[in-house]
Amino acid sequence: MYAYIEGELKDLNEDYIIIDVFGIGYEVWCPNPYRFQSQLNQKTKVYTYLYVREDSQMLYGFKQAEEKDLFKKLLNVSGIGPKNALSIVSQTSAHDFAVAVEQENDAYLTKFPGVGKKTARQMILDLKGKVDEWMQVQTDDILTIESEVSTTDQKAFEEAIQALQTLGYTKKEIDQISPKLKAETLSSTDDLVKHGLKLLM
Missing domain, CATH: 2.40.50.140 (Nucleic acid-binding proteins)
Structure with missing residues (x-):
């Protein structure tokens, strides 16, 4: 609606x-x-x-249309209600979830609160083949930390990434802004986090 x-x-x-x-x-x-x-x-x-x-x-x-789509797909799984679906969306990206479903990775799916082995198998049964479009990764936009950040700034960069994850941003969101964040000459964790937040807006 x-x-x-x-x-x-x-x-x-x-x-x-x-x-x-x-x-x-x-x-x-x-x-x-x-x-x-x-x-x-x-x-x-x-x-x-x-x-x-x-x-x-x-x-x-x-925040993203992709998250909404994942939420809707989860609601179609027998035994998954909105509370569980919201919890799952808050802890994973559509890409990582799709990989787990398509590879039938029970261990990954059961890490979410309220998801046991039975529910994980139900997610695989109901969603396998329906989420594979999210498995595509733009690898040219995701560069390794080592290739873009000097040894001096390595620790600050990793701490900034961890801080952004703690604030609730998904791996996919962070991967999308990582190349620009790595290109900055900022050396302190605080400055990197502040700049990262601006890029994520």
Whole structure:
């Protein structure tokens, strides 16, 4: 029903964000809401999915359309509800999830909270062959750390990447900005993190 919502980001907490659209505040439940921290009080676009049941209506939001698509596919898996699906989306990228499903990697899938071996097998059964488009990787945009960062800046760069992951950014998002981040002459972790956040906006 709602493909996306675009408005001013008014508030956020550990479960949801509030987007103001012409005076109406939409409560949008997100994976890692603090990823939107840098956009607080700014115009923000959120890809949304309205989950409707007889006893509830919940609006879920995502920073990338790909995350929303993964969420929708997970809801089609028997035994996976919106809470589980949101948790999975918050902890993996569509690419990594697709690789695990296509390779039938139970060990990877069972690392998510609430996902046991039975549920992992169900995800593989229901989604194998339906997520393989996410397995494509633009390797020319993903360079190794060693090839772009000097030995002096190596530690700061790795610490910055870890900090961005802690803030909730996915591996795919970080991989996309890594080449530009590596090209900078910044040597401190704080400066690299700040610049990384700007690139991710």
